[in-house]
Amino acid sequence: MRLSAQGVGHRYRERVVLSGVELTVAGGELLAVAGPNGAGKSTLLRRLSGTLRGPGVVLIDGADLSRLPSRALAQRLTMLEQEVPADLAFRVEELVLLGRHPHRARLGPPSPRDRAAVHRAMEAMGILDLAPRPFSQLSGGERRKVLLAAVLAQEPQVLLLDEPTAHLDVHHQLEIMSLLSRLTGDGRAVLCALHDLNLAAAFAHRLLLLKDGRVVALGPPGEVLTRELLRDVFGVEAVVTRSPATGRPFAHFFIPTRAAAPNPWPETIHPGHLA
Amino acid sequence: MTGTVYLVLGALLVGGVLAGLGLGTTPIPAGRLLAYAVGDRDALSPAELLIVGRIRLPRVLFGLLVGGALAVAGGVMQGLFRNPLASPYTLGLAGGASAGAAVVITTGLAQGRLWALPGGAFLGAAASALAVGALARTRKGTPPLALILAGIALASLLSAVTGALIYFANPQEKGAILVWTMGGLDRATPAALAYLVPLVVGGIVVVLAFARDLDILALGDEQASHMGIVPGRVRFVLLGATTIMTAAAVATAGPIGFVGLIVPHALRLVLGPSHARLLAASALAGGAFLVWADLGARLVLRPVELPVGLITAFLGVPFFLYLLRRGVAQ
Numbered sequence: 001m002r003l004s005a006q007g008v009g010h011r012y013r014e015r016v017v018l019s020g021v022e023l024t025v026a027g028g029e030l031l032a033v034a035g036p037n038g039a040g041k042s043t044l045l046r047r048l049s050g051t052l053r054g055p056g057v058v059l060i061d062g063a064d065l066s067r068l069p070s071r072a073l074a075q076r077l078t079m080l081e082q083e084v085p086a087d088l089a090f091r092v093e094e095l096v097l098l099g100r101h102p103h104r105a106r107l108g109p110p111s112p113r114d115r116a117a118v119h120r121a122m123e124a125m126g127i128l129d130l131a132p133r134p135f136s137q138l139s140g141g142e143r144r145k146v147l148l149a150a151v152l153a154q155e156p157q158v159l160l161l162d163e164p165t166a167h168l169d170v171h172h173q174l175e176i177m178s179l180l181s182r183l184t185g186d187g188r189a190v191l192c193a194l195h196d197l198n199l200a201a202a203f204a205h206r207l208l209l210l211k212d213g214r215v216v217a218l219g220p221p222g223e224v225l226t227r228e229l230l231r232d233v234f235g236v237e238a239v240v241t242r243s244p245a246t247g248r249p250f251a252h253f254f255i256p257t258r259a260a261a262p263n264p265w266p267e268t269i270h271p272g273h274l275a
Numbered sequence: 276m277t278g279t280v281y282l283v284l285g286a287l288l289v290g291g292v293l294a295g296l297g298l299g300t301t302p303i304p305a306g307r308l309l310a311y312a313v314g315d316r317d318a319l320s321p322a323e324l325l326i327v328g329r330i331r332l333p334r335v336l337f338g339l340l341v342g343g344a345l346a347v348a349g350g351v352m353q354g355l356f357r358n359p360l361a362s363p364y365t366l367g368l369a370g371g372a373s374a375g376a377a378v379v380i381t382t383g384l385a386q387g388r389l390w391a392l393p394g395g396a397f398l399g400a401a402a403s404a405l406a407v408g409a410l411a412r413t414r415k416g417t418p419p420l421a422l423i424l425a426g427i428a429l430a431s432l433l434s435a436v437t438g439a440l441i442y443f444a445n446p447q448e449k450g451a452i453l454v455w456t457m458g459g460l461d462r463a464t465p466a467a468l469a470y471l472v473p474l475v476v477g478g479i480v481v482v483l484a485f486a487r488d489l490d491i492l493a494l495g496d497e498q499a500s501h502m503g504i505v506p507g508r509v510r511f512v513l514l515g516a517t518t519i520m521t522a523a524a525v526a527t528a529g530p531i532g533f534v535g536l537i538v539p540h541a542l543r544l545v546l547g548p549s550h551a552r553l554l555a556a557s558a559l560a561g562g563a564f565l566v567w568a569d570l571g572a573r574l575v576l577r578p579v580e581l582p583v584g585l586i587t588a589f590l591g592v593p594f595f596l597y598l599l600r601r602g603v604a605q
Contacts, residue, residue, distance in 0.1 A: 051500040074503030081498045088493055089548040098491050102503035106484040154502065 001027035001061060001157045003048065003077070003189055008056035009213070010043050018043045018213040021056070027157065027187040030180060032200035034193070035210030036234055041193040042082070044210065045160045048191065049079040060158065074102035078151045079160035082193075086136065092146050093131040096122055099153030121152040125179060141172030148179070159183065161192035165199065177203040201225055202248045209233050225249045277552060280545055284559040288339075291566035295335035296327050298574060303327065337463035337471070337527075338569045339562035342534050344475045344524040346561020348517040349535030350554050351482055353543070354489045355513060356419045362536040363521040366426045366514070367403040369530035370433030372522065373456045375399020376529070377440040380451050389466065392455070393526040400522035403429055408514065417510065457582035458529035460569045467527040478520035479558050485513055486550035493548065531584050533591035534561055534568075541598055564590075 002024065009019035018040040025031050033041050046052040050065035050073050058065045060076055068076075078099075088095065099121070100114040110118075122128050125145040130138065135146060144164065151159065164180065165173040173196070180190050181203050194200040200207055201221035209217040209224055211233045217224045230238040236253045243250035293305040303323055310318035319327065348363035356365065364370070378384075379395030407429050411421035441452050488509040491499045496506040521535075538561045539553065546552050568586040575581060 046497075049501055051497070070500070070505050071503045074501065079498075079501040081495065081501070084494050084498050090490070090493075091547070094547075094549055098487070098494075099502060101487055101491055104487070106487075151501070160501075 001187060001189060002059075003158050003191075004059050005048060006057050006059070008044070008047050008054070008058060010040075010047055010052065010054035016213060018047065018054070021047075021215055023048075023208070023215070023218070025158075025189045025191060027189050028184050029205050030184050030190045030192075030203060031206050031208060032192055032194045032204035033208045033210060034195070034197055034200055035216075039210040039233075040213040041210055042162050043213075045079060045162050045191065045193055048158075049077065049160050051079075071102045074154060074156075076156060077158040077160070078154045078156040080147055080151050080162065080164065082162040082166055084147055086140075086143060088135045090135050091131070092127065092133050092135055092138070093118065093122070095135050095146060096149045096153050099150035102154060117153050117155055118149075121149040124152060124183070125149040141168050141175070144168060144172070144176060145179070148176070152183070157188055159188060159190045161190070163195065164192055165194065165196065173199060197225060197230075198243070198250050201250065202243065202246050221249045225251050277546060280542075280556060281559075284556060284563060287563040287567070288559055291563045291570070292335055292339075294570055295338065295566050296331045298570060299326070299331065300578075301326055333463040333465060333468055334460050334569065335566055336468055338460050338566040340468070340471045340475045341460065341524040341528045341531065342538075342561040342563070342565025343558040344471075344478065344520040344561070345531065345535035346538035346557040346564070347479055347482055347554050348521045349561075350539030350542070350550070350557040351489065351513050351517045352535075353539055354550055354553075355492070355510060356423055357493065358419075358423065359540050359543075360536075361423065363517060364426075364430070364530065364532075364535070365423060366407045366518065367429040367433060368400040368518065368521050368525060369532075370430040370437070371399040371401070371403025372396040372525040372530055373399070373452075374433045374436045374440075375402075376455045377437045377444075377452045380448050380455070381440050381444050389464075393467065396455075396529075397522050397526035399433075400525055401518060403433060404514070404518040404522070417507070454582070455529050458531035458584040459572070459580075459582050460528060460565070461580065462527050462529075471523055471527065474523040475520050478516045478523075479554075481516040482513065482520075482554055483551060485509060485516075486554050489513065489550040490548070529584075531565070531587060533584075533587045533595075534565055537591040537595045538564055541594065544598055 004024040005021050008021040010017055021044060033044060035041050043052070047054055048058055050058060050068065053066060065073060096118050097110060097114065100110060100117060104110060104114060122131065125148050127142065127145050127149055130142060130146065135143060138146065148164070161180070164176050168176065177199060180192065184190050204221060206219060207221045207224040208215060209229060216233055217229050225240050227238050227240060230236060230251060237256050238251045238253050240249055240251045242248065293308055296308055297303045297305055301323065303319070307318045345363050349361070352361035352363060352365050353359055375395040375398050376392055379391050384391045384395065407422060407425045408417065410425040410429070411417050413421070437452070437456070441449055444452065488504050491502050491504050492506060492509060499506055539557045542553055542556050542560060546556060565583070565587070568590055569583050571586040571590070572581040572583040
């Protein structure tokens with residue numbers, strides 16, 4: 001499986017929010033998309049999902065996404081939006097079964113294959129015990145896992161996620177990310193927009209940095225999380241170390257001020273930055 | 276739970292049909308009706324056969340079709356607009372049908388033409404739905420809220436049109452318009468059934484085929500589009516099918532209120548949000564409800580027949596308020 005973007009862009013009315021994105025993702029990879037608010041992360045994901053049209057082409061195994069019928073597309077690739085209504089009255093298993101839609105006939109009960117896919121998806125997300133509960137009564141972390149199970153029941157080869165850890169506590173953030181990285185195990189490609197750069201660095205194989213709708217950097221976290229790039233893209237100073245817990249790159253951020261408190265890392269700040 | 280609900284609805288439906296066929300100035304026991312139904316040709320006398328076959332059966336069928344159509348259309352509208360106050364008349368269909376009927380009556384077109392009145396009502400209903408759709412359309416699609424607001428606005432305009440036509444009509448026409456706008460199943464004719472059966476049954480099949488799409492749309496248009504749904508197309512198909520069903524029902528029966536509002540709303544409280552279950556149950560419950568309401572309309576003040584819309588309101592509103600209070604209490 002191979003998803004590639006060639007010259008992908010987008011504009012809302014006159015404003016260009018994304019341009020010239022070149023990207024190839026292969027099965028088995030977890031790619032994190034990062035960048036400041038308004039850099040075009042969500043727009044990039046929606047362009048890659050095929051539901052938003054614009055300049056450039058997105059190919060899945062050489063087939064143009066915009067030419068695939070909606071059903072065929074949803075069998076291969078899906079996306080989980082950041083905001084999904086929380087007050088849905090569906091029971092958990094009903095909601096996960098909705099993910100089978102692109103595989104099911106219009107009329108008739110779900111097939112044994114549908115049931116099996118729903119069971120596998122719920123098992124992978126560790127939510128089998130939630131099956132009979134109403135979605136609206138779950139916690140934020142549980143709801144996220146149910147929605148993930150629903151899109152997983154589509155059995156997609158490419159999974160796009162917009163901020164899958166937003167509004168979650170640290171336990172659920174880590175849990176969701178490790179579930180996602182496990183999903184790449186069966187040759188699936190997972191792309192997710194993430195605000196937390198250290199979370200991205202801890203789990204992603206590659207990191208893509210967006211600024212003003214353009215790709216500024218794309219590579220392993222160690223090459224992307226650098227002082228210069230972080231300053232350029234986010235306008236913050238950073239000290240990049242390695243996390244003693246994961247061994248992955250870890251950035252400590254700060255904004256230098258004139259009345260700076262005693263600096264624990266004086267050697268990393270150039271005098272010019274304090275001016 | 277779902278099984279129990281279907282069992283109760285089935286019993287109400289069968290009971291309603293038997294009562295509708297059996298009760299009246301010439302009562303016929305249910306046992307003999309059932310005996311005839313299973314093949315005993317001597318169970319009914321020729322006179323009884325005539326009463327049942329020519330008068331009561333069309334009326335019962337008419338009630339099942341009109342009630343089912345209105346309840347299913349209401350269930351679709353409430354799901355599509357995510358609004359419990361949406362009804363089959365949300366797109367101004369009732370107002371359009373009434374205005375169409377009033378035009379036909381006041382211009383004298385209805386004189387001696389069997390098809391003129393239902394035809395005018397159907398055109399009025401369909402035209403108002405098309406107008407609401409066109410008024411609510413923006414460059415980026417048709418937002419549900421815009422549809423509801425345009426529907427309310429157009430309904431007010433159409434009710435003013437009907438009001439003006441009544442004001443300037445002669446007393447005989449005034450009465451005809453007023454009676455028509457109250458709705459009733461006494462207008463059941465084999466000709467009306469001939470077009471109602473395919474339109475309503477076809478409409479229900481289309482709607483059931485798109486029930487899951489309606490479920491998925493509850494996740495939001497963006498998320499639904501990632502799951503193989505084209506939201507604009509689904510809305511077009513569902514609004515089209517419900518408009519045709521409702522217009523066909525209203526064209527003959529007149530605008531019967533509350534069935535399309537209360538039946539699907541009550542069932543949603545009991546059955547939950549899954550539209551395949553909800554809409555199938557709505558078809559049964561709407562039909563049964565209207566048949567029982569019509570029975571009430573025929574029998575309560577016998578020999579005077581009440582407009583069935585009054586009965587649906589008297590039965591439906593207290594039940595609706597009970598459900599509302601129960602929902603608030605929880």
